[in-house]
Amino acid sequence: LYVFDQQLIQSMKVQSTTTQQDGRFLISDYDYKSTNIEKNGDKYIAKPQITSFKFKTDTRIPKVGVMLVGWGGNNGTTLTGGILANKFNITWNSKGGTHQPNFYGSLTQSSVIKIGTCNTEEVFVPFKDVLPMVNPCDIVFGGWDISSMNLADAMSRAQVVEYDLQQKLRPYLEKLVPLPSIYYPDFIAANQGDRADNVIPGDNKLEHLNIIRKNIADFKQQNNLDKVILLWTANTERFCVEDPNIHGTAERLLQSIESSHPEISASTIFACAACLEGCSFINGSPQNTIVPGVIELAEKAGVFVAGDDFKTGQTKFKTCLVEYLVGAGIKPKAIISYNHLGNNDGKNLSQESCFKSKERSKKTCVDDILESNKVLYPTEEELNIDHTIVIKYCPETGDSKKAMDEYIAEIFLGGRQTFAVYNVCEDSLLAAPLIMDLLLLCELFERIQFSKDASEYQRFDTVLSWLSYLMKAPKSESGITTINSLSRQRAMLENLVKVCAGLTIDDNLRLEVRYG
Ligand code: NAD
Numbered sequence: 398l399y400v401f402d403q404q405l406i407q408s409m410k411v412q413s414t415t416t417q418q419d420g421r422f423l424i425s426d427y428d429y430k431s432t433n434i435e436k437n438g439d440k441y442i443a444k445p446q447i448t449s450f451k452f453k454t455d456t457r458i459p460k461v462g463v464m465l466v467g468w469g470g471n472n473g474t475t476l477t478g479g480i481l482a483n484k485f486n487i488t489w490n491s492k493g494g495t496h497q498p499n500f501y502g503s504l505t506q507s508s509v510i511k512i513g514t515c516n517t518e519e520v521f522v523p524f525k526d527v528l529p530m531v532n533p534c535d536i537v538f539g540g541w542d543i544s545s546m547n548l549a550d551a552m553s554r555a556q557v558v559e560y561d562l563q564q565k566l567r568p569y570l571e572k573l574v575p576l577p578s579i580y581y582p583d584f585i586a587a588n589q590g591d592r593a594d595n596v597i598p599g600d601n602k603l604e605h606l607n608i609i610r611k612n613i614a615d616f617k618q619q620n621n622l623d624k625v626i627l628l629w630t631a632n633t634e635r636f637c638v639e640d641p642n643i644h645g646t647a648e649r650l651l652q653s654i655e656s657s658h659p660e661i662s663a664s665t666i667f668a669c670a671a672c673l674e675g676c677s678f679i680n681g682s683p684q685n686t687i688v689p690g691v692i693e694l695a696e697k698a699g700v701f702v703a704g705d706d707f708k709t710g711q712t713k714f715k716t717c718l719v720e721y722l723v724g725a726g727i728k729p730k731a732i733i734s735y736n737h738l739g740n741n742d743g744k745n746l747s748q749e750s751c752f753k754s755k756e757r758s759k760k761t762c763v764d765d766i767l768e769s770n771k772v773l774y775p776t777e778e779e780l781n782i783d784h785t786i787v788i789k790y791c792p793e794t795g796d797s798k799k800a801m802d803e804y805i806a807e808i809f810l811g812g813r814q815t816f817a818v819y820n821v822c823e824d825s826l827l828a829a830p831l832i833m834d835l836l837l838l839c840e841l842f843e844r845i846q847f848s849k850d851a852s853e854y855q856r857f858d859t860v861l862s863w864l865s866y867l868m869k870a871p872k873s874e875s876g877i878t879t880i881n882s883l884s885r886q887r888a889m890l891e892n893l894v895k896v897c898a899g900l901t902i903d904d905n906l907r908l909e910v911r912y913g
Pocket of ligand 1: 466467469470471472473541542543578579580581585592630631632634663681682683706709710740741745824825827828
């Protein structure tokens with residue numbers, strides 16, 4: 398079933414003594430340069446060191462299936478329709494003319510990586526061409542929704558995609574109907590009840606888990622897939638009341654499902670089903686789906702979990718702007734973020750319990766950036782800046798979310814600098830390409846192993862924090878600090894694929910053009 402795409406590998410060939418192709422594996426040696434810091438009284442002793450790593454990438458491209466929870470929502474329909482438009486090169490007309498499909502907004506498909514210098518010119522290639530990656534147009538989509546609408550009608554309901562494109566996609570999408578899903582009304586807003594006409598009956602949570610597991614196994618078998626990835630893009634749930642006795646270990650979690658404990662959310666059932674079926678699970682909403690018991694299940698199954706909450710517009714900008722200010726030695730003192738939106742996500746967030754989940758993930762996104770600078774923030778108290786999040790549901794706005802942010806910073810000699818940022822865009826047109834990146838990168842990372850000092854190869858940690866560039870509140874492996882800075886998150890991803898391909902990481906000194 399695996400397709401080895403020679404073309405992809407040949408679009409850029411690395412000639413180096415530290416990189417070899419061993420059958421289907423690409424193996425690269427990498428000398429990791431880091432600095433170990435010791436504290437001596439009030440002084441730091443810095444000891445630079447080099448550790449030898451090997452990275453081994455399986456270059457076979459698998460046939461991948463993706464199951465979306467919330468397939469009939471704005472993100473689910475925009476992603477599925479957008480990929481089909483690209484796959485069949487469907488053009489559409491608006492009053493502005495004829496439009497071609499593209500993958501703008503996708504890190505893997507539409508951004509580039511510098512691979513080196515040709516004479517004095519820098520050379521860039523698409524991100525997706527550095528390592529063999531799945532073509533998004535080859536992904537088989539499936540999934541669940543509590544609403545029974547087929548994807549063509551659901552796309553019309555979403556009001557995201559241009560009318561003419563909706564019409565052209567209709568023949569493809571009307572055949573796609575979400576599977577019935579698990580619906581625990583207590584976890585999402587009461588106002589969602591009127592669309593819940595496609596639910597798995599009963600309140601036995603173990604039976605629900607088993608049905609979802611069977612759905613995954615059937616989907617894999619019927620579509621002849623090598624692997625399946627699950628992604629939650631359903632409504633934001635309230636946080637479950639986390640308790641080590643209920644969620645703390647894999648065993649307790651499964652017992653709690655068996656006893657249909659009220660604090661087991663639908664999203665956690667999906668995460669468990671994914672792990673038990675050997676599939677990685679990505680959480681695109683802010684709630685605490687990935688409880689410790691899920692992580693243990695994933696670890697045992699050798700799959701990844703990643704979360705939480707897609708980092709699309711406002712938060713991406715926020716982590717950039719705050720990084721710029723703090724990096725420039727300017728002290729942010731207040732961030733006030735207003736949003737108003739009129740899509741179903743906004744409707745769901747108008748219930749306080751669901752809003753609280755969102756508020757939490759939106760608020761933590763600059764913490765580590767502020768904490769890193771003890772010159773600006775010498776005390777805990779000063780770190781406690783005014784960071785306010787307001788979200789209002791305004792149906793007239795549709796999916797065209799308005800985000801208004803005011804940043805107030807302290808500059809030289811007690812002066813003030815204020816930024817007012819107004820961001821308008823279709824939320825799902827940002828989220829869909831980002832979801833695609835999450836899936837493609839998660840799949841790629843399932844094919845990478847690494848080893849230190851010639852010891853045995855191991856896979857990445859179960860909690861895939863490599864994907865943090867795409868997540869508002871990135872989940873990290875225990876004991877590892879979360880990094881929110883967008884430029885560091887992107888550099889991390891770019892450097893990883895370069896290292897795996899045997900390319901040199903760029904330190905931006907550009908000595909090859911400066912010397913001589
Ligand atoms: P949406 O409301 O249009 O879609 C969610 C879908 O999930 C709906 O069709 C709903 O019927 C379905 N659903 C609800 N509970 C379900 C369940 N238990 N099982 C299966 N389906 C269920 O919302 P959206 O705009 O597509 O956003 C989806 C999620 O992504 C939201 O939680 C949102 O907060 C999150 N998110 C979106 C963005 C963005 O930019 N669009 C950014 C970050 C996070």
